[in-house]
Amino acid sequence: MYASEGILTARGGMTSHAAVVARGWGRPCICGCSALKIDENAKTLEVTKDDGDVILFKEGDFISLNGNTGEIMQGKMEVSPPSIGGDLGTFMSWVDDIKKIDVFANADTPEDAAEARKNGAVGIGLVRTEHMFFDVELIEKVRQMILSKKQKKVDEALLELQDSQRSDFEGIFEAMNGFPVTIRLLDPPLHEFLPSVEDDEILKKLSENLEVSVSDLIEDIKGAEEVNPMLGLRGCRLGITRPEIVKMQVRAIIEAALNAIDKGIDAKPDIMIPLVGKVQEFKNQEKLVRSVADDVFSERGKTCKYRVGTMIEIPRAALTADKIAGEAEFFSFGSNDLTQMTFGYSRDDVGTFIPKYKCQGILEDDPFVTIDTEGVGQLIQRTVQAGRNVKPDLKIGVCGEHGGDPRSVEFFCETGLNYVSCSPFRVPIARLAAAQSAVKK
Numbered sequence: 001m002y003a004s005e006g007i008l009t010a011r012g013g014m015t016s017h018a019a020v021v022a023r024g025w026g027r028p029c030i031c032g033c034s035a036l037k038i039d040e041n042a043k044t045l046e047v048t049k050d051d052g053d054v055i056l057f058k059e060g061d062f063i064s065l066n067g068n069t070g071e072i073m074q075g076k077m078e079v080s081p082p083s084i085g086g087d088l089g090t091f092m093s094w095v096d097d098i099k100k101i102d103v104f105a106n107a108d109t110p111e112d113a114a115e116a117r118k119n120g121a122v123g124i125g126l127v128r129t130e131h132m133f134f135d136v137e138l139i140e141k142v143r144q145m146i147l148s149k150k151q152k153k154v155d156e157a158l159l160e161l162q163d164s165q166r167s168d169f170e171g172i173f174e175a176m177n178g179f180p181v182t183i184r185l186l187d188p189p190l191h192e193f194l195p196s197v198e199d200d201e202i203l204k205k206l207s208e209n210l211e212v213s214v215s216d217l218i219e220d221i222k223g224a225e226e227v228n229p230m231l232g233l234r235g236c237r238l239g240i241t242r243p244e245i246v247k248m249q250v251r252a253i254i255e256a257a258l259n260a261i262d263k264g265i266d267a268k269p270d271i272m273i274p275l276v277g278k279v280q281e282f283k284n285q286e287k288l289v290r291s292v293a294d295d296v297f298s299e300r301g302k303t304c305k306y307r308v309g310t311m312i313e314i315p316r317a318a319l320t321a322d323k324i325a326g327e328a329e330f331f332s333f334g335s336n337d338l339t340q341m342t343f344g345y346s347r348d349d350v351g352t353f354i355p356k357y358k359c360q361g362i363l364e365d366d367p368f369v370t371i372d373t374e375g376v377g378q379l380i381q382r383t384v385q386a387g388r389n390v391k392p393d394l395k396i397g398v399c400g401e402h403g404g405d406p407r408s409v410e411f412f413c414e415t416g417l418n419y420v421s422c423s424p425f426r427v428p429i430a431r432l433a434a435a436q437s438a439v440k441k
Contacts, residue, residue: 001018001021001022001025001027002025002134004027005027005028006027006028006029006063006064006065006067007022007027007028007029007030007031007065008029008030008033008036008063008065008072009030009031009032009033009036010032010033010034010036010037010038011031011032011351012031012032012348012351013031013032013347013348013350013351013354013366013368016031016032016347016348016351017347017348018031019031020336020401021131022067023067023401023423023425023426024106024107024108024112024128024423024424025112026115026423026424026425027067028065028066028067029065029067030065030067030070030072031351032351033070033072035047035048035049043058043059044056044057044058044059045057045058047072055074062074062075062076063075064076064077064079084118084119084120084428092120092428092431092432094435095431095432095434095435096120096431096435098435098438098439099431099434099435099437099438100413100434100437100438100441101409101412101413101417101418101419101420101434101437102122102123102397102418102419102420103120103121103122103419103420103421103422103427103430103431103434104116104121104122104123104124104125104126104180104182104397104399104403104419104420104421104422105119105121105123105124105125105421105422105423105424105427106124106125106126106127106128106399106403106421106422106423106424107121107124107126107127107172107424108127108128108129108131108132109131109132109168109171109172110168110171110172110174110175112424113171113172113175113176113181113424114175115424115425116175116176116424116427117175117176117179118424119424119425119427119428120427120428120431121179121424121427122179123176123179123180123181123182123419123421124172124176124179124180124181124182124421125182125332125397125398125399125403125419125420125421125422126182126184126272126332126399126421127169127172127181127182127183127184128184128187129165129183129184129185129186129187129249130186130187130188130192132164132165132168133161133193134193135164138160138161138164139193140205140206140209141157141160141161142157142161142193143193143194143195143206144156144157144206144209144210145157145158145161145245146190146193146194146224147194147206147210147217147220147221147224148210149210149212150210150211153210154244158244158245158248161248162248162249162251162252163252165248165249165252165253165256166251166252166255166256166259167256168256169181169183169252169253169256169257169269170256170259170260173256173257173260173265173267173268173269174260174263174265176268177265177266177267178266178268179268180268180269180270181267181268181269181270182270182272182309182330182332182399182421183249183253183269183270183271183272184272184274184311185236185239185245185246185249185250185271185272185273185274185285186238186239186245186246186249187234187235187238187274187275188229188234189226189229189230189232189233189234189238190224190233190238191221191224191225191226191229192229194221194224195221197218197221197222203217203218230337230340230346234274234275235273235274235275235276236273236274236275236276236281236282236284236285237275237281239273239285239288240281240284240285243288246285246288246289246292247288247292250271250288250289250292250293251292251295251296253269253271253306254269254292254293254296254297254304254306255296255300256269257269257304257306258296258300258302258304261302261304267304268305268306269304269306269307270306270307270308270309270329270330271289271306271307271308271309272309272310272311272330272332273285273286273289273308273309273310273311274310274311274313274334275311275313275314275337276310276311276312276314276317276324277314277316277317278316278320279320279323279324279326279327282310282324282327282328283327286308286327286328289308290308293306307329307330307395308328308329309328309329309330309331309332309395310324310328310330310331310332311331311332311333311334311337311399312324312331312332312333312334312338312383313333313334313335313336313337313338313341313400314337314338314341315338315341315342315379317383318338318379318380318382318383319379319382321382321383321386321387322386322387322389322390324387325386325387325388325389325390325391325394326390326391328394329394329395330394330395330396330397331383331387331394331395331396331397332396332397332398332399332421333380333383333396333397333398333399333400333417334399334400335371335376335380335398335399335400335401335402335403335408336368336400336401336402337400338376338379338380338400339367339368339371339372339376339400339402340368342372342375342376342379343367343372343375343376345367345368347368350366350368354366365407368401369401369402369405370402370405370407370408371402371405371407371408371411371412373411377411377415380398380412380415381415383396384396384415384416384417388416395418396416396417396418397417397418397419397420397421398412398417398419398420398421399421401422402420403420403421403422403426403430404420404422404423404426404427404429404430405433406429406430406432406433406436407433408420409430409433409434409437410433410436410437410440413434413437413438413441414437414441420434
């Protein structure tokens with residue numbers, strides 16, 4: 001995906017992981033186009049038009065995509081990068097004067113952060129640290145960290161990952177000089193980083209590196225697979241069972257912040273613990289975070305300000321927000337997972353039934369596009385009220401995809417959030433929606 005200019009899939013929907021990640025990277029993406037028939041062996045793509053005509057594309061043919069409208073166009077269209085200047089720039093300055101809520105961006109690299117600033121973001125609401133791990137050079141070290149049974153090799157991999165993450169964080173702090181940067185600790189299940197057991201070339205190379213047989217390696221990879229990974233060993237559960245990963249990431253964050261400050265950059269790190277459902281989980285991870293930060297401060301002989309907070313993405317966390325607010329310094333709603341767990345819908349599979357639900361009036365909107373104010377919204381409102389009853393100045397935002405949807409932004413403004421965070425490329429529309437909400441109010 002990262003190497004692609006655009007992404008077109010036959011399966012999924014506009015809130016599938018593929019679509020969410022593509023949006024964050026600024027890649028045009030159309031997910032779940034049922035008119036496609038893909039033949040991987042022949043390397044052909046057939047598209048059935050509304051009038052029944054079939055167009056055949058072969059490898060090397062050009063197509064153009066409009067990710068906003070869902071249009072697939074034959075041939076290579078002329079494109080140009082968008083910019084905010086001139087009259088539009090003047091208009092957006094009025095927007096910023098009127099709006100009552102900040103607009104942050106979800107950004108995973110220094111380049112994403114720079115794009116976010118260019119589009120008017122005044123902070124980073126979500127750095128997904130796992131996206132840094134998919135670099136071609138780093139993925140081998142991630143696999144070594146996960147699969148090696150030798151502590152020396154695990155430590156070696158962690159050190160390389162730490163160096164890489166520190167460098168990325170420094171670049172993000174530099175791009176966001178003076179603005180807050182919220183960094184989420186590793187969230188996805190580890191099996192997502194492992195190779196396919198069918199990939200003989202990668203397995204052979206990995207087995208040599210780990211000094212184990214290919215057959216043993218395959219068993220370890222199969223053993224890491226989970227029946228329901230989105231509800232499995234991920235988020236804070238991963239941090240509690242593999243604390244060395246958290247230590248590596250926190251050290252990289254704090255060292256990067258101190259290095260940036262040495263260069264005259266105003267680094268403002270917020271460390272976010274994902275998938276907390278019980279306050280005990282948060283306390284466990286917060287203690288570890290602060291212990292590592294204190295170690296770095298002691299080694300460097302200097303300190304920096306930082307905050308430790310959590311994502312509210314599990315209904316139980318929303319229902320016990322008062323307890324969690326007693327410990328956390330900020331909340332950020334992971335509205336994608338919160339919607340998924342509240343409805344019991346898989347956001348990667350809703351394309352199979354959401355359109356029919358909307359046609360039959362069962363759903364008015366796709367709840368992964370526009371926030372469900374009646375159900376999920378009620379959890380958000382309760383969380384804000386409970387959290388602020390404990391800490392009146394508790395910083396609360398949202399970093400799910402809803403942060404860039406105008407109708408959802410209006411709801412978040414009414415609910416009293418401090419900020420919304422969205423893809424760098426959706427920042428201008430979120431700014432406008434926030435100003436329109438203020439005008440209406």
